[in-house]
Amino acid sequence: xxxxxxxxRHSIPDDKPGVSRGFGALQEQHDNVLLQLLQGDSASVxxxxxxxxETCMDTRAVENQAQAFKTLLDSVACTDRSHMPGALGxxxxxxxxxxxxxxxxxxxxxxxxxxxxxxxxxxVTLPPFxxxxxxxxxxxxxxxxxxxxxxxxxxxxxxxKKAVDFEEKIVNFPHHFNANPMAxxxxxxxxxxxxxxxxxxxxxxxxxxxxxxNVQAVxxxxxxxxxxxxxxxxxxxxxxxxxxxxxxxxxxxPVMGANVRQINFxxxxxxxxxxxxxxxxxxxxxxMTHVAFPDHLGPLVLDLTL
Numbered sequence: 001x002x003x004x005x006x007x008x009r010h011s012i013p014d015d016k017p018g019v020s021r022g023f024g025a026l027q028e029q030h031d032n033v034l035l036q037l038l039q040g041d042s043a044s045v046x047x048x049x050x051x052x053x054e055t056c057m058d059t060r061a062v063e064n065q066a067q068a069f070k071t072l073l074d075s076v077a078c079t080d081r082s083h084m085p086g087a088l089g090x091x092x093x094x095x096x097x098x099x100x101x102x103x104x105x106x107x108x109x110x111x112x113x114x115x116x117x118x119x120x121x122x123x124v125t126l127p128p129f130x131x132x133x134x135x136x137x138x139x140x141x142x143x144x145x146x147x148x149x150x151x152x153x154x155x156x157x158x159x160x161k162k163a164v165d166f167e168e169k170i171v172n173f174p175h176h177f178n179a180n181p182m183a184x185x186x187x188x189x190x191x192x193x194x195x196x197x198x199x200x201x202x203x204x205x206x207x208x209x210x211x212x213x214n215v216q217a218v219x220x221x222x223x224x225x226x227x228x229x230x231x232x233x234x235x236x237x238x239x240x241x242x243x244x245x246x247x248x249x250x251x252x253x254p255v256m257g258a259n260v261r262q263i264n265f266x267x268x269x270x271x272x273x274x275x276x277x278x279x280x281x282x283x284x285x286x287x288m289t290h291v292a293f294p295d296h297l298g299p300l301v302l303d304l305t306l
Contacts, residue, residue: 014277017269026305033304034297035286044300049293056285062255069252073151076244077222081234085202087244089209096251097123098244099170099229114215116207120225124167126251131171140164143267147249150260162242166232169239173228186220197223200234 012019037045038053055061076087092293100120105111130136144160153159188196193203197220207215220226233240249256253264261278269275278284290297 010208011302015275015279017273017275029305030301031283031286033301034290035283037297037300037304038289039282046296047294049289049296052292053285053289056288057282059281063257065255066252066257069248070151071254072252073153073245073248076248078237078241078244080237081200082202084200084230084233084240085206085209086171087241089203089206091247091251092210094251096247097121098247099123100226102210104210104215107217112214113217114288116210116212116215116218118218118220118226120220120222120229124170126167128171128213129169137164137168139267139271143263144246146263147196147260148245150263151249151256153245153249159242159245162239163246166236166239166243167246169236170229170231171176173225173232186223186280188218188219188220188223190215193218193220198227198230200230237267 010019018024021145038050072090075090076095078084078087090097092102100118100123102118104114104116107115117303117304124131126136126140130140140217141160141164144164148156148160148163190207192205194201207213248262253260265278269278290301
């Protein structure tokens with residue numbers, strides 16, 4: 001082993017960035033057992049898990065979702081700030097952050113009252129440090145152009161440039177400022193949020209898009225940053241529109257057909273990690289099924305592995 005014997009006997013698979021002893025070997029064994037479970041006829045696998053796996057394996061049905069995402073791409077068209085709530089809400093309904101992250105819970109005092117939480121953590125595509133790398137940004141800009149072109153976005157080259165430029169502006173915002181650093185939250189009514197913090201968004205319209213009809217309190221982790229990024233979006237509405245298109249495109253790429261999937265893979269895996277080939281689709285579906293039902297499948301895999 002110390003003389004390189006192990007390395008000479010274990011080449012790096014084409015669908016992985018590396019290979020290692022210990023946990024790497026265990027992961028490979030785990031993946032094999034999981035796939036055998038889901039493809040086999042074991043009665044220990046519950047129908048809901050097997051149905052999830054088989055649905056994922058039906059690639060034609062998965063790609064039928066592409067039209068829904070193409071409609072979503074059209075829905076983020078913005079000509080002025082009045083369109084911002086609809087565009088932001090379209091992604092928020094899918095659980096994807098855009099300029100900010102939003103969640104909602106019933107008030108502990110009155111379940112009919114909704115309390116919204118807004119987090120201003122950087123909602124950009126790449127890890128923030130990559131935006132300062134000229135090499136990474138050249139690759140990302142090329143990816144953005146190819147992706148929007150494959151999705152038939154009009155004026156795709158210009159839209160890709162606007163989108164990435166907009167992301168860079170968001171990343172360059174100082175994110176450590178807080179109106180009250182000692183407070184865990186800054187609580188506003190919807191009207192106060194519009195009047196005092198971020199008046200460039202019609203907040204009631206935004207919450208309506210999300211189906212939240214009775215929001216009476218909004219917790220904002222960083223009001224100053226929220227004000228800055230919403231003002232940026234309103235002042236650069238074309239950049240905001242392009243940014244939203246790229247966010248949707250990167251999210252939807254896995255179901256947008258083989259060509260788009262290949263473009264997505266070549267950037268995220270080949271360019272970023274040096275992986276030349278994608279993981280076989282059956283293993284991808286098995287991993288997704290495990291993520292969806294860990295409490296059910298985890299013990300089954302462990303029992304067979306150990």
